[in-house]
Amino acid sequence: MPASYRPHTRDDDEHEHSHSQTLATNLSASEATVDHVLETKSGDLFTIHPHETIGRAVEVLRDQRIGALLVVDAEGELVGILSERDIVRRLADTPGRTLPQTVAELMTTKLETCTPEDSLVWVLRRMTDGRFRHMPVLEDEELIGMISIGDVVNFRLIALEYEALKLKQLIVG
Template identity: 40%
Template sequence: MTNVAQVLQDKIEQTTFTISPEATVLEAISLMANKGIGAVVVTDQDKVVGILSERDYTRKVMLMERTSKETAVQEIMTAKVLTVTKSTSVETCLDLMTDRHLRHLPVVENDRLIGLISIGDLVKAVMDDQRKLIDQLQQYIAS
């Protein structure tokens, strides 16, 4: 089965966007809107300290009547971030994401952020694996 290293290699967009925990929520949501992304990794000197998603914003700013200009990212980010490594299997990632209701997983190596994978990246990888298996089986049957 495919692992995270292969998923990262196959991704069209390799850039992982990060933000400081001291940045304002307005800066974070502006970054997400400008880049067309649903989450941004919060880092301090390349170490993952949190993740901020659109869901965090709606639940912890809008619904609690905070202001985006005055609220720091560290006040609303998800601080207990589940991370994976390049050797983690796609199946394991999908299990983690399903069980914990996550849409994004930061990828770390030596405690440093090296990428971010989404549920969409993993679904694409599974579909590619299934397509390859079907092709192999069809070739086997035809020969």
């Protein structure tokens, strides 16, 4: 074999460079917004009226497998939120007499809301500091959705799984 002979190697081929994270394929936790989470949800809004009973609210919560209901007036305007936690507290205070009470008697009227542009980090901080798990989403003062702490955690878990997959692909090739 001549001394100048060199066998063909992988380095002789041109390779397409890949990146494990780009803005187009992966958002950092600090860049993710409420809108990114809403895009992954069905868009269904479950509401109840203030004059309805807690018994009816419990049925909707059970049937829809959700943890809170948005309370809207006859015009569809957001006037409160009713969570499982609100109901459990009242059950402890008025055992045997809670289900006939109205949603208006139990609902939270001092609402914490967010917009689609708000960062998930900011929303999580507000939920944690305020010790609540559901937040209505308003755009131009109009109700467009609701985000839960579970939605945010699930969104972040999926993002972490994606990051892990991309890193694995980068390592394996």
